Amino acid sequence: MAEKITPRSENYSQWYVDIILNAKLADYSPVKGSMVIRPHGYALWEAIQRNLDDMFKATGHTNAYFPLLIPESFIKKEAEHVEGFSPELAVVTHAGGEELEEPLVIRPTSETIIWSMYKKWIQSYRDLPLLINQWANVLRWEKRTRLFLRTSEFLWQEGHTAHATEKEAREETLRMLNVYKEFAEKWMAIPVLTGVKSPSEKFAGAIDTYAIEAMMQDHKALQAGTSHFLGQNFAKAFDVTFQNDTGSLEYVWATSWGVSTRLVGALIMTHSDDKGLVVPPKLSPVEAVIIPIFRNKNKEEVVGYARKLYDRMKDEFRVKLDADDSNSPGWKFAEWEMLGCPVRIELGPRDMENGKAVLVRRDNGEKEIVDIEAVPARVGELLESIQTTLFQRALENRETHTYDVDSYDRFKAIFDGEGGFIRMPWCGDAECEAAIKEETKATIRLIPFEQPELKGAVCPRCGKPADKIAVYARSY
Amino acid sequence: MAEKITPRSENYSQWYVDIILNAKLADYSPVKGSMVIRPHGYALWEAIQRNLDDMFKATGHTNAYFPLLIPESFIKKEAEHVEGFSPELAVVTHAGGEELEEPLVIRPTSETIIWSMYKKWIQSYRDLPLLINQWANVLRWEKRTRLFLRTSEFLWQEGHTAHATEKEAREETLRMLNVYKEFAEKWMAIPVLTGVKSPSEKFAGAIDTYAIEAMMQDHKALQAGTSHFLGQNFAKAFDVTFQNDTGSLEYVWATSWGVSTRLVGALIMTHSDDKGLVVPPKLSPVEAVIIPIFRNKNKEEVVGYARKLYDRMKDEFRVKLDADDSNSPGWKFAEWEMLGCPVRIELGPRDMENGKAVLVRRDNGEKEIVDIEAVPARVGELLESIQTTLFQRALENRETHTYDVDSYDRFKAIFDGEGGFIRMPWCGDAECEAAIKEETKATIRLIPFEQPELKGAVCPRCGKPADKIAVYARSY
Ligand SMILES: [Zn+2]
Ligand SMILES: [Zn+2]
Numbered sequence: 036m037a038e039k040i041t042p043r044s045e046n047y048s049q050w051y052v053d054i055i056l057n058a059k060l061a062d063y064s065p066v067k068g069s070m071v072i073r074p075h076g077y078a079l080w081e082a083i084q085r086n087l088d089d090m091f092k093a094t095g096h097t098n099a100y101f102p103l104l105i106p107e108s109f110i111k112k113e114a115e116h117v118e119g120f121s122p123e124l125a126v127v128t129h130a131g132g133e134e135l136e137e138p139l140v141i142r143p144t145s146e147t148i149i150w151s152m153y154k155k156w157i158q159s160y161r162d163l164p165l166l167i168n169q170w171a172n173v174l175r176w177e178k179r180t181r182l183f184l185r186t187s188e189f190l191w192q193e194g195h196t197a198h199a200t201e202k203e204a205r206e207e208t209l210r211m212l213n214v215y216k217e218f219a220e221k222w223m224a225i226p227v228l229t230g231v232k233s234p235s236e237k238f239a240g241a242i243d244t245y246a247i248e249a250m251m252q253d254h255k256a257l258q259a260g261t262s263h264f265l266g267q268n269f270a271k272a273f274d275v276t277f278q279n280d281t282g283s284l285e286y287v288w289a290t291s292w293g294v295s296t297r298l299v300g301a302l303i304m305t306h307s308d309d310k311g312l313v314v315p316p317k318l319s320p321v322e323a324v325i326i327p328i329f330r331n332k333n334k335e336e337v338v339g340y341a342r343k344l345y346d347r348m349k350d351e352f353r354v355k356l357d358a359d360d361s362n363s364p365g366w367k368f369a370e371w372e373m374l375g376c377p378v379r380i381e382l383g384p385r386d387m388e389n390g391k392a393v394l395v396r397r398d399n400g401e402k403e404i405v406d407i408e409a410v411p412a413r414v415g416e417l418l419e420s421i422q423t424t425l426f427q428r429a430l431e432n433r434e435t436h437t438y439d440v441d442s443y444d445r446f447k448a449i450f451d452g453e454g455g456f457i458r459m460p461w462c463g464d465a466e467c468e469a470a471i472k473e474e475t476k477a478t479i480r481l482i483p484f485e486q487p488e489l490k491g492a493v494c495p496r497c498g499k500p501a502d503k504i505a506v507y508a509r510s511y
Numbered sequence: 512m513a514e515k516i517t518p519r520s521e522n523y524s525q526w527y528v529d530i531i532l533n534a535k536l537a538d539y540s541p542v543k544g545s546m547v548i549r550p551h552g553y554a555l556w557e558a559i560q561r562n563l564d565d566m567f568k569a570t571g572h573t574n575a576y577f578p579l580l581i582p583e584s585f586i587k588k589e590a591e592h593v594e595g596f597s598p599e600l601a602v603v604t605h606a607g608g609e610e611l612e613e614p615l616v617i618r619p620t621s622e623t624i625i626w627s628m629y630k631k632w633i634q635s636y637r638d639l640p641l642l643i644n645q646w647a648n649v650l651r652w653e654k655r656t657r658l659f660l661r662t663s664e665f666l667w668q669e670g671h672t673a674h675a676t677e678k679e680a681r682e683e684t685l686r687m688l689n690v691y692k693e694f695a696e697k698w699m700a701i702p703v704l705t706g707v708k709s710p711s712e713k714f715a716g717a718i719d720t721y722a723i724e725a726m727m728q729d730h731k732a733l734q735a736g737t738s739h740f741l742g743q744n745f746a747k748a749f750d751v752t753f754q755n756d757t758g759s760l761e762y763v764w765a766t767s768w769g770v771s772t773r774l775v776g777a778l779i780m781t782h783s784d785d786k787g788l789v790v791p792p793k794l795s796p797v798e799a800v801i802i803p804i805f806r807n808k809n810k811e812e813v814v815g816y817a818r819k820l821y822d823r824m825k826d827e828f829r830v831k832l833d834a835d836d837s838n839s840p841g842w843k844f845a846e847w848e849m850l851g852c853p854v855r856i857e858l859g860p861r862d863m864e865n866g867k868a869v870l871v872r873r874d875n876g877e878k879e880i881v882d883i884e885a886v887p888a889r890v891g892e893l894l895e896s897i898q899t900t901l902f903q904r905a906l907e908n909r910e911t912h913t914y915d916v917d918s919y920d921r922f923k924a925i926f927d928g929e930g931g932f933i934r935m936p937w938c939g940d941a942e943c944e945a946a947i948k949e950e951t952k953a954t955i956r957l958i959p960f961e962q963p964e965l966k967g968a969v970c971p972r973c974g975k976p977a978d979k980i981a982v983y984a985r986s987y
Contacts, residue, residue, distance in 0.1 A: 074574065127602060
């Protein structure tokens with residue numbers, strides 16, 4: 036039975052944790068920094084994984100698997116890379132009962148081990164592009180963790196591609212960013228901004244990092260996926276060259292891109308409400324649940340009526356019949372709301388007599404009574420409508436909390452209040468950016484691709500000329 | 512282009528490695544004991560994973576994910592378990608730039624961490640059975656490795672179930688053993704024996720270990736999957752009790768079961784030949800490849816003819832059109848044979864004129880010419896026939912190399928010669944078993960479920976009475 040969920044208005048962070056624990060999405064583990072993903076949470080990750088994987092394959096990528104453990108020396112081969120990761124590494128010093136000659140680190144990401152293999156596999160332009168993705172666990176030691184959003188170990192996918200030209204690699208970087216955007220918006224019903232990170236927020240070892248950024252219900256930003264143009268950094272560190280079609284040797288161009296189980300956190304935070312989880316229909320393990328309402332004396336008939344509907348629907352929908360008689364209908368309603376099931380179908384004795392069913396939407400609680408024959412078609416419509424509504428609601432939240440600002444006082448006032456995404460001219464100075472972070476806890480989430488003309492604009496904080504709008508927010 | 516593959520008759524071990532490297536299934540990595548699974552090999556694992564996962568779900572299991580790192584103290588909680596794994600553990604002693612208070616081991620298997628969570632999740636008989644599976648990487652340090660068959664890190668699935676009664680847990684153990692047998696035989700076309708392991712070969716921490724065992728082409732055995740009845744060992748170590756329906760507390764009963772990327776090794780070794788990999792159609796990433804044979808002058812027509820066939824087939828089959836003109840048809844034939852594609856469809860200008868196609872089976876090289884209209888239906892028949900033929904061939908190999916033996920001299924003579932599976936009465940004495948291993952390198956692979964009546968039988972090695980037939984073999 037659902038325990039009490041702290042309302043969002045009271046304590047948003049606690050609400051988030053309550054949803055996760057009560058909907059049995061995940062649990063704390065006895066291992067510091069690591070979480071357990073429970074079946075209901077893992078089912079969401081499996082749905083994300085399967086659909087995203089189809090999109091990767093449709094864009095020409097194949098999956099492979101590289102070792103978990105990486106020689107410490109590999110991490111050190113690419114200077115920015117080692118700086119970025121050193122404080123986060125977990126190190127294996129003993130194995131097989133002996134101390135190792137060289138310590139092995141658990142992969143924080145796999146660029147180094149993968150590029151050491153690409154050196155073996157790439158000789159000629161005919162071997163390019165090489166378009167490989169990996170689904171794997173990675174580990175970055177964290178002191179302060181938050182279920183799904185920040186844990187030492189997490190699950191992700193990491194694409195690592197190799198190209199003959201800078202142009203192709205840059206195209207790939209943006210292609211995958213767009214795959215992420217499309218997936219976030221069409222499947223997860225989460226609207227996202229796209230753009231490039233400021234140099235101080237980019238991935239260690241990348242030339243340019245692009246990201247998709249979403250706004251949560253508390254108006255904070257969540258980085259939901261990144262795509263990196265790596266230039267020739269890793270090719271040079273691992274000496275990966277290819278013979279081009281004129282016979283001379285060149286360094287290979289690289290990209291990498293990833294999303295993680297963090298997406299499950301984004302999904303929870305974007306759509307859920309004070310009754311529990313809300314899942315976009317396209318990713319929901321169960322799209323509709325049929326709950327027969329019966330007493331002992333009419334159990335057989337009512338459950339039979341429900342089963343007939345179940346049989347009609349089961350090939351077309353992910354549908355479940357909950358005819359368990361150890362729980363009351365009211366308990367089940369609350370439980371399936373907690374679990375986020377998009378549509379509930381109630382069937383009572385009176386509905387049976389009248390040839391009707393009651394349909395209830397999870398997103399807004401609207402009820403309607405429909406002819407039993409019309410249920411499958413109507414459920415199909417409702418699922419589509421819920422998918423759209425969730426997206427629209429999230430988009431509206433973002434739009435009503437996005438501000439064009441040209442005064443630093445106004446900027447600070449917004450973060451002292453409700454917060455949001457602030458579009459503001461930026462001088463391009465990393466020190467000014469750091470000062471803003473220090474003063475307001477807001478960071479540049481990205482510099483959007485689409486920029487207005489900025490004639491004579493200045494950075495409101497420092498007064499220096501600004502030639503770009505940046506989007507600022509507090510973030511997860 | 513395919514490099515030379517060492518013939519099986521010359522050097523079976525080298526043949527195996529040659530297949531893997533030339534078909535690009537896997538590669539050696541710079542990390543001692545770990546391999547890289549390349550896209551073509553990973554596609555086999557994905558096919559195994561997806562189909563097996565469907566069978567797990569059909570039997571009521573759900574997936575979850577538990578931490579990679581386990582506190583060292585957990586491993587020590589179950590006495591046999593720690594003895595079994597201690598020499599194989601990889602230990603993280605440093606993380607986040609500091610030495611850890613308690614070392615963490617990389618999971619060699621997840622019983623301990625999972626049962627520490629089950630303690631939280633199980634209170635009442637209503638919480639049982641708990642039927643959870645995990646797809647994950649695990650690590651057991653190995654000095655001598657062999658691609659796919661024995662590597663320090665490997666990918667696997669591990670089912671961990673909790674039950675209210677011994678009977679239910681024992682039923683689950685055998686249910687999953689049968690799922691493995693069905694999968695091996697129907698999908699992988701690998702006939703397997705089932706039975707129970709001798710106490711000295713069982714999993715550390717189990718009461719009984721059951722296994723599926725397959726015979727490779729060199730007549731050695733390969734353990735392809737195991738299912739363990741764990742009794743209450745882990746429930747007692749982690750104090751996991753439940754309130755039964757009369758209100759009193761009992762310890763929970765457990766099973767665990769797993770298969771790994773080793774299955775890919777079994778698949779390679781069972782079916783492949785001196786020309787390369789042979790993949791059972793049901794698991795083949797590409798079921799049929801269409802290779803148009805053209806010159807510059809007729810390229811457009813012939814490729815058009817091929818593309819028409821491709822379009823007709825692509826919804827029904829996993830089919831590929833290889834119209835790349837940088838390689839000759841002969842090169843492609845060899846390459847697709849190397850990759851193990853079940854059916855090759857050759858389309859030349861003469862075939863086009865006559866409305867024909869040439870179909871070639873990978874399993875036996877048989878060619879046939881069929882009307883172009885009949886190709887899809889005929890390919891469907893061939894795929895089924897190849898699936899059956901591969902299974903029959905493997906079964907015949909096993910049957911012609913399985914011997915009922917009641918003399919230890921004969922036993923030794925068989926292992927001095929071609930080897931095989933030997934069915935021989937066993938005294939039940941672990942020392943006698945160890946001596947046989949020492950003297951012949953053969954071990955008891957399993958004690959089959961089906962036993963003949965053994966009146967007055969003796970163990971041929973020691974002369975003591977024997978009440979069971981055991982199956983002996985040398986093994987991978
Ligand atoms: Zn400034
Ligand atoms: Zn004996």
